Amino acid sequence: QVQLVQSGTEVKKPGASVKVSCRASGYTFNNYAIHWVRQAPGQRLEWMAWINVGNGNTKYSQKFQDRVTMTRDTSARTVYMDVSSLMSEDTAVYYCAREAEQLFVGGGVDVWGQGTTVIVSS
């Protein structure tokens, strides 16, 4: 079945970096964009970035474009998100999510990873 499986919980100190992975299975990996969405405790969903898995092109939210890097490894069917210069406000659950339609971006996301908790604390 179509599935996104994310890496486990991370605890980081302020100023550090974190790399979260998202491994896909059950569909043609190159044909679907992957998005990252985060949710701080008790807060709303916040869109961060997306990657065209086929060609590696990325689009970042203005809020995160200086600190976030998305990459992919097509042989491993895995997408990565790197967040640098972590602050306490980055404490959140980070989700990867697949675009609902292949070879298209902007319709919605249908498959979500289980979420990766990132805790930033001194």
Place this chain on the structure above:
Amino acid sequence: SVLTQPPSASGTPGQRVTISCSGSTSSIGHNYISWYQQLPGATPKLLIYRNNQRPSGVPDRFSGSKSGTSASLAINGLRSEDEADYYCATWDDSLSGVFGGGTRLTVL
């Protein structure tokens, strides 16, 4: 871009409830809307994509519509299991995504 949703909504079982989402020309006006349900402690679930399309498995009690710079999610035949947070989402003209602030739906 900002998407505005009411913070809360409520209804009784069997009732019809609508949740609104207001944006701008460059967001909702030019792009597709999607809607998500997030049960307490759970991962978000896609309810509506491309303004009014339901993924397979989503009951037809849920429907979406869009007009100009606003959109709505309607839930017919409200059930207790519909109690959740609901989010609208869209894009701006540079294909940056944005979520609404979320609406907490209470089934009385």
